[in-house]
Amino acid sequence: MNFKILKKSKKSNARLGLIETSHGVVETPCLVPVATQAVVKTLDSKEVQETNSQILISNTFHLHLKPSEKFVEKAGGLHEFMNWKKPLMTDSGGFQVFSLGFGRDFGTGKILKAQSGQSIKRGNNPKSVKITEDGVYFNSPIDGKKLFIGPKESIKIQEKLGADIIFAFDECTSPIADYEYTKKSLEKTHRWAKICLKEKKTKQSLFGIVQGGKFKDLRIESAKFIGGLNFDGFGIGGEFGDNKKEMPKMLNWVISELPEKKPRHLLGIGHLEDIEKIIKAGVDTFDCTVPTHYARRGILFGSEGKINLKQSKYLKKREPLDKGCVCNVCLNYRKDYVCHLLKAGELTALKLITFHNLHYFNGYVEDIRSKIKKGEI
């Protein structure tokens, strides 16, 4: 992988760039659609390409469970396996330490919206996940069998999967973890980062992950430490404070400590209203489930904002899903029809909305790229 910076904004930390891989070039800033199980749910690879997506991210944990990396390797790697010939990333499985652990125990996401009053202290372990110095024991969500993934295991799996960009194995901490817990966790993530670097034998690009939760000194410490290692790029992970207003601030702490010439990926963030802010903070790529996940709930993003197409009022609207949109779905299908499909439980509805949402998000980011080019952002 090679990262070229084409332009740096004078108005913000935003920048235009190119990530060149052996599977093609990614223009940044760029949204990375999520293909957890080697598929963008509801779409085939050709359709994903028609949404103008440039790069996808799959998940090590899920693919390890099903079908297991050995089948993917036999197929010739993920690109061949899923017939996606453009660039690919794989997430390390570190996020599952959180999502299957404390995230599940406390029913909380990465962004804390309501104070629960609970906090996670040093030495605590989540109920269904056990975190040790060498890695993490999981109960398989499939058959309950005990599984173990640590930094070495994650890298080995990711090498077999064969994505262009792979991530270091980390612990994503919960927003209700206290300072002591977060600090200890961070130190472990740092030790794991070095193991990942040492373990990797392929030519794949490896990104380290900055953690540190909502704590400024830990974030800076982590960015300095991870930024000082020989990674090809950097992921910024974890939770983002008690509310979203904190996010740009946290990004500023971190990004000012990271080497300028390497790409920065923000993990798991990308609601429409966040995108411009994170790009202005200096993020080059970011993955997010919002366009695809919300689509499967009937939520369409477009020029009217966020609308729920399952509402009966749309049965009366004989108009494109999003007026003015030129995607294949909007040119061919109307709101009344998709509303009907949703109410009838027809899968095609989910596919049509997923396609449009991805097309819309990609167009939204493309707009921002051209604004950076023109010096407007």
Next chain:
RNA sequence: GCGGUCGUAGUGUAGUGGCCUAGCACAGCGCUCUGUGGCAGCGCUAGCGGGAGUUCGAAUCUCCUCGAUCGCC
């Protein structure tokens, strides 16, 4: 015409005298989803066919009535 069975929210049902200010499922309406659980979670709306009685107390027992359904003539 005679006899039986049955009538609980929009639909399908639980409930056989006090635990029913009537439970559940789907539909309707609303909200929530940020390194994804492929159709989720949470909340709201809405009902004992009608009437009279028995009883401290009735969706539940009795009678009348209306309606549905089956059998017989």
